[in-house]
Amino acid sequence: MDLESIPGVGEKTARALAELDDPERALRTGDVEAIAAAPGISQGRAARIARGAIRLEHDDPGGFLATDRAREVYRAVLELLEERTVTDYAARRLETLYPSPRRSRIEEVQAFAADALEREPDPAVLEALEGVEPLREPGDVQVRERCLATTDAERYSEAREAIPELSVEVVEDAQGLAELARGYSTVIALDESFAGVTLEGDVQVRPDALDNPADVVPERPLAFFARNRGRLQAAIEVHRAADLEPPCDLAALEDGLSRLEEDGTVAGDDELDRLTTAVDDLDAAAGAAESVANDHLRQAIREQDVTIEGSDLLSLVERGAGVDSLLSRELADEYAAAVDASRDHLVDALDLDQGEAEIARRAFSDEPTFPVERDEDVISRLREELTAAKERRAGRLKRELAADLADQREGARQLVRDALELDVELAIARFAREYDCVMPEFGTDDAAGEVGFAIEGGRSPLLDEPLEAIDPVDYDVSGVALLSGVNSGGKTSTLDLVASVVILAHMGLPVPAERVRLRRFDDLHYHAKTQGTLDAGAFESTVREFADLAQGGEGSLVLVDELESITEPGASAKIIAGILEALSENGATAVFVSHLADEIREMAAFAVTVDGIEAVGLVDGELEVNRSPVKDHLARSTPELIVEKLADEARDEAVAANGGAPSGGEGDSDPIFYDRLLEKFE
Numbered sequence: 001m002d003l004e005s006i007p008g009v010g011e012k013t014a015r016a017l018a019e020l021d022d023p024e025r026a027l028r029t030g031d032v033e034a035i036a037a038a039p040g041i042s043q044g045r046a047a048r049i050a051r052g053a054i055r056l057e058h059d060d061p062g063g064f065l066a067t068d069r070a071r072e073v074y075r076a077v078l079e080l081l082e083e084r085t086v087t088d089y090a091a092r093r094l095e096t097l098y099p100s101p102r103r104s105r106i107e108e109v110q111a112f113a114a115d116a117l118e119r120e121p122d123p124a125v126l127e128a129l130e131g132v133e134p135l136r137e138p139g140d141v142q143v144r145e146r147c148l149a150t151t152d153a154e155r156y157s158e159a160r161e162a163i164p165e166l167s168v169e170v171v172e173d174a175q176g177l178a179e180l181a182r183g184y185s186t187v188i189a190l191d192e193s194f195a196g197v198t199l200e201g202d203v204q205v206r207p208d209a210l211d212n213p214a215d216v217v218p219e220r221p222l223a224f225f226a227r228n229r230g231r232l233q234a235a236i237e238v239h240r241a242a243d244l245e246p247p248c249d250l251a252a253l254e255d256g257l258s259r260l261e262e263d264g265t266v267a268g269d270d271e272l273d274r275l276t277t278a279v280d281d282l283d284a285a286a287g288a289a290e291s292v293a294n295d296h297l298r299q300a301i302r303e304q305d306v307t308i309e310g311s312d313l314l315s316l317v318e319r320g321a322g323v324d325s326l327l328s329r330e331l332a333d334e335y336a337a338a339v340d341a342s343r344d345h346l347v348d349a350l351d352l353d354q355g356e357a358e359i360a361r362r363a364f365s366d367e368p369t370f371p372v373e374r375d376e377d378v379i380s381r382l383r384e385e386l387t388a389a390k391e392r393r394a395g396r397l398k399r400e401l402a403a404d405l406a407d408q409r410e411g412a413r414q415l416v417r418d419a420l421e422l423d424v425e426l427a428i429a430r431f432a433r434e435y436d437c438v439m440p441e442f443g444t445d446d447a448a449g450e451v452g453f454a455i456e457g458g459r460s461p462l463l464d465e466p467l468e469a470i471d472p473v474d475y476d477v478s479g480v481a482l483l484s485g486v487n488s489g490g491k492t493s494t495l496d497l498v499a500s501v502v503i504l505a506h507m508g509l510p511v512p513a514e515r516v517r518l519r520r521f522d523d524l525h526y527h528a529k530t531q532g533t534l535d536a537g538a539f540e541s542t543v544r545e546f547a548d549l550a551q552g553g554e555g556s557l558v559l560v561d562e563l564e565s566i567t568e569p570g571a572s573a574k575i576i577a578g579i580l581e582a583l584s585e586n587g588a589t590a591v592f593v594s595h596l597a598d599e600i601r602e603m604a605a606f607a608v609t610v611d612g613i614e615a616v617g618l619v620d621g622e623l624e625v626n627r628s629p630v631k632d633h634l635a636r637s638t639p640e641l642i643v644e645k646l647a648d649e650a651r652d653e654a655v656a657a658n659g660g661a662p663s664g665g666e667g668d669s670d671p672i673f674y675d676r677l678l679e680k681f682e
């Protein structure tokens, strides 16, 4: 894929994207997280790039959302979807869904959405998703006890490149290797020429080492799994809870992970634990063993009556002999017992095996001394012995576990991707359930004679009301229509409903209605109500904008809310009538909300449809509104209904005051006056 051919991707971004492991996969699957891993690319930019790649694939010119309000509505419905994701990944991935005029794109997402609607948003799955995140590559792994060695400068560079986790040393000859073996637990010689050389220490000759890095540094795959252990366990849980087809053997992966500590070492091996504890506790145990011997001896000395002949004492003193010779002479047995106890203590405390115990026992000399002291050289040897055994064991376990896990790497990646993708699907499923959505039905490509849109039982997701408080709205428009209606009748909410349904439908998603039929639009121009009268400059630019709109318009859906405030009512009606004429001639679909519907109709050179949201009457003194616009019907205005309401109230008051007979002409509430007004509205 030529990255620079993606809309919005220049040379610099293309270079950044090329640094990704698999840029094509990331772009193809809309993996915003992976795209954002490219240097200098934010999540928001990554989503735009992903949308650009999709546009390129579907030959989509873009620009469906042609106005600020259209973009706002898109953002609002997207937010409703994003709110229903558990993971950040899924929220970012949803950003790659955008309204497109292209059939192939709409159908692609529709197929995905149809699968999504089959999903059950089980609370256990949602809970398990909390722990899933895209996998991370481990940071720098450095292994200090192993090194690579070569005599060749070229191999040296090759080795540094292939296995950066180990240090690479250049040696002259076998002598050099021997020196390295003193500093490292394991030396891996890369040159064939060293084959057959025997040296002290763990020196391995492995000319193929660079081809099998995981064998030489099992820490590498282990670090990957250790770093991602929690995420992988959560993804396993998601697969189980949702009963998803797993891309790898879940039990084997789980078993491998359970053998891994968070720092990449191997867990759950008794022998390794024993050796690790022995190394860690060696000093403390040696100190304790000394105390055992000394306590023992002290006790023995205290309890002993030492009888010594004067001549013997004299000779001892003359020889300058210390208490040690006295000990060996008089307390030899006690000393032997005390030292034995200390040796036993050391062996038991560190749980040493036979070979180690033999060394450990030598830490306390048979030569009597008081106080008894460990031989530091012996303790050091023991430490070296234990450490080497520990590293050998850890190395073997790591290699075994790394071999078990290495094959699961791809499966593990897929496992997490599938879990994250499920979150995207579940967000769509939850949105669709909560808003009682259906998949919309698109008509054929040509608009001629076709419905623009027809919504049955639609409920605007933008209304700030609980779903059960929203009255379902039916509304269909083909061609151009004016929408009249009482104040606060729901005209703006109807435009919002149309806009959100059309946007969701063009995103390929289900829509909040009982049934929706529509044609495929090229773009959506939604103009929100302008606040107050525009000044001359703003008026001019608005008229210019509509002039542009009136030029194009074929394949456009134009929604306009109370444009009349752009200037005084008479002039507004003329301008709106002109715009409607042009849009109608161009075959656009349009709904203009206006309080001047009647005047505009008068001005228009064609029979513009006027639909109306009507107050059906007064119920307990409150206006009751039929939220579904009535076709070809200018809605009665609110003032008329208010007068009707006042007339009714006045009549009731009069009846009450006169014990039944309406009088008229008295007090504030004059029914006759209100009736006179009502006649004028007829």
Ligand SMILES: Nc1ncnc2c1ncn2[C@@H]1O[C@H](COP(=O)(O)OP(=O)(O)OP(=O)(O)O)[C@@H](O)[C@H]1O
Residues within 6 Å of the ligand: 463, 465, 469, 470, 471, 472, 473, 485, 486, 487, 488, 489, 490, 491, 492, 493, 494, 627
């Ligand atoms: N379908 C509906 N179901 C329930 N309530 C609704 C519905 N449509 C609108 N409403 C309520 O009516 C209020 C007014 O709606 P809206 O602003 O759309 O009316 P309007 O006709 O555009 O008003 P105006 O005459 O001021 O322009 C909304 O805030 C909402 O509370």
